[in-house]
Amino acid sequence: MLDINKIRNDFPILSRKINGKPLIYFDNAATTQKPISVINSLTDFYTTYNSNVHRGVHTLSMQSTDLFEEARNRVAKFINSQRSESIIWTRNTTEGINLVANAWGKKNITPGDEIVVTAMEHHSNLVPWQILAETNKAKLVIIPINDDGTLNLNNIDTIINSKTKIVSVVHMSNSLGTINPIHELCEKAHKVGAKFLLDGAQSAPHMPINVKDYDCDFLVFSGHKMLGPTGIGVLYVKPDILENMEPFLTGGEMVLEVSYEKASWNELPMKFEAGTPNIADAIALGEAIIYLEKIGMEQIREHEIELTNYALNKFEKLNNLTLFGPLDSSIRGGIFSFHSEYIHPHDLGTFLDNEGIAIRTGHHCTMPLIRSLNIPATSRASFYIYNTKDEIDYFIQSLQNAIKYFTHDK
Amino acid sequence: MLDINKIRNDFPILSRKINGKPLIYFDNAATTQKPISVINSLTDFYTTYNSNVHRGVHTLSMQSTDLFEEARNRVAKFINSQRSESIIWTRNTTEGINLVANAWGKKNITPGDEIVVTAMEHHSNLVPWQILAETNKAKLVIIPINDDGTLNLNNIDTIINSKTKIVSVVHMSNSLGTINPIHELCEKAHKVGAKFLLDGAQSAPHMPINVKDYDCDFLVFSGHKMLGPTGIGVLYVKPDILENMEPFLTGGEMVLEVSYEKASWNELPMKFEAGTPNIADAIALGEAIIYLEKIGMEQIREHEIELTNYALNKFEKLNNLTLFGPLDSSIRGGIFSFHSEYIHPHDLGTFLDNEGIAIRTGHHCTMPLIRSLNIPATSRASFYIYNTKDEIDYFIQSLQNAIKYFTHDK
Amino acid sequence: MQLNILLMTNNLDQIYDEVILNHCKNPRNNRTILNPNIICKAINPFCGDEVNLELRSNSKNTILLVGIKSIGCAINQASSSMLSELIYGKTLTEIFRLYNIFDSMMKEKNVKENELNKLGELNRLKIIKEHPIRIKCCLLSWKTLVDEINIYI
């Protein structure tokens, strides 16, 4: 059991009032709040160590480099990557996927090849593949979903076939909460010789991640969704693939030798990090990981299963709305998308905001999925380590009040 | 005249001791230190407003969006851009140039075209063009330099000709300090119908920048070199060009409508900002600009001219080393690269570090330039608003001591 | 940091006042009409708001009949319902002027009192300015109409 009160004290923003009411932050799938240790790490860096990294012989530069590379090692351990060279800093999940689609994809996808994603992908794990498929004359194939928001794997052996070159799948859906069967999909991809990319944007913050166990070739996630600052993300690449990838962004830091005519590339992972990196935020992400590991990723997952069961139970009793996603908390994260014909998500969002509750409304960057549900948008509440059952109670109550407000005459 | 003492008090790191000596930070061309207002802006954001931007209906999201877009407006005003849509957030200068080379270049450079850069470009303004020239079968043409580190424009009308499609030039050289004649070069580019990109990484922090006056088509710079945090940079694009540029990174935020088959693009500038942006650092860069504007960019330039003249005068008296770059402070920034045959830059760097002085040694990401000087590397001292003549005195003294240390027997 | 929005009014009943809620619960002219000569439709893909507008005008470009079917949030519905009442009997040129006043009001521009009066109940939507993300909801039906009639005037 997490000591939620203690945890909440570490998050200064949670004591903020919104419209006179205590903030209930249920927009964690969009971005999470930051503990004081992460905020302090930024202040510490800029007041004590700030310098550009690599190749500096002065003390500040050596110290910055040390902290920066230590953060990389920490990320490597966090996802059980054996080599820290496998960790490439990106801005966010989106950049990570673009990097793979360009640096690996452009070279390895040939006409007639197939790229497989699922029907529940975030735009960031869909559009880069659409573009790659178009430029390299490949075909994008979609794994469909069942009504309960799980993947429909009935025809999976037709979908993942000898033409498949990469399978790119979201670990935990940010719209449905579904946790997908990664081991199975990765194995199927490898069996036909395809690579496997795991979009861990929603899973890395909420459950233990183990690249060695999954055996995935690529993993991407964003720091800002796991207590870290905005502007820093991670791309993990399996060592043997990394060696054969072309660079993506080019310029300073990523080169070894440059003449006016041509350039050769620096060693890994610098080859993929052009220009001055986001040093302070990388270090702060390391600090966020320290915080998460202190609580324990297993414990975090348990806490969220508990909240999820609690919320599922509450939602079950409401008959004026539809909840999306699986009802089994063992394959669902703490993400609740729902729709009510009695209230538009925008109006609900505004109503709840008036009660201090922050939820997200819209298509959550999964527009084709939301359209396939035949609704314009959903409302989404998503939980994290600092959320409580009391907050869920208040939220469910407010939700009911909102529906009343917009359906009955005053 | 700047009130340097007052300014120094705003920079917490300047009171740090390095090896028991007060820090003299002369590595500003690599990255600058941060004033307390910028550091506080990060803390403020994460303790009070933190949320993802755009499309959120809750208070935190509206406030974050407001602050984020306000920072964009501030950048627009800072460089005298009429429209804030012209301001695209990037990670750094390097990403900005890559974005142009890809989103504009891939479409507009055809076989036989010429791309013009100078012999003093940073790798970040060289390698992306090498790659583009190779993939699009164009030719990269180099404007040579004179012995005094200024551009040699004798054959400029042959170099910039009807085949030229883009001229991409560093405003202030990070290795030589040279300030290039932008008006003239931009006019020549436009006369032949070519676009003009200005690499403002070293100029935007140190002098007034006016995109309307220069009439440049693209301008790039990095927040971390102008008191802002690492991880945020700016690309300015002239409005009419912006409309016709293809997206670069794709995914969340930058799309308008997405189906499983294809996507259409969001309005400007979001079309070029895929995924969750670096919100906190963009806002903090806005805060850095407030700080710079309070001092005044004209005043900053004057201060640096004064330091430059002072340092030039000191360097002139040393006969055991070679100083690179022009000796006229009206076309030179506060950047001093030099070489002495009596001491290797690495050893000098280590020696000065022992005295608390941070300088950079190496090729400063301008390897072809440094090689053309027939030396392995230079030592570089670079100044900013918080540097003083006293510091220059101590630096020059230490420099002489270092040469003594390595040439005479103890 | 300067944050205008910090001072915003956020009392729910000020946003969803009686008039707005009434329009949204009982949308006026919520129908299709016979023989429309102006038909337009718009979708805001971000939130799924959708407007279907049908008008019949005479040779003097005066609106004689209005039908509007609007799906979406309360603000979009109320704005559409108000539009359907306000444009009745107006010429296309007059509608264009009304739109300009409304658009200016929503974009923080200075608008004269006597101009604002022409908007009637639409004035109630001024409060939405403080929720920038929802200004689009207010303007959707209006912008749709004006984009269409632009060719006639």
Add this chain to the structure above:
Amino acid sequence: MQLNILLMTNNLDQIYDEVILNHCKNPRNNRTILNPNIICKAINPFCGDEVNLELRSNSKNTILLVGIKSIGCAINQASSSMLSELIYGKTLTEIFRLYNIFDSMMKEKNVKENELNKLGELNRLKIIKEHPIRIKCCLLSWKTLVDEINIYI
């Protein structure tokens, strides 16, 4: 934040101790030799350090003559000069072992006392561990040689 480096010794005379400065001001075997049978060369493009190494060995792979010309920083020069003394009279296999000890020492690995003793003056370079950026300078000439002789052993 944990910062091992914070505790680093930074006294200049510890880095550039007399022995190191002496080697760098009076580099040993700084010459080309006649009829070398092993020649190798390396450049570190980042700082321009350059090493040119010429050796003559006998049929038992024992080094009989050493010439080394090294350009670069004091650390590289000292390391090269020490190398030229240390490898004299050694077999290629012995050199390879010495390199492994030296490399381990510089990379924070545990190395036994009696192993370290074999390095002689090279032990002085241990302090460079605290300046990670300059470890490459220490190792350049050694790595160049070992990469070359790898094919012989």
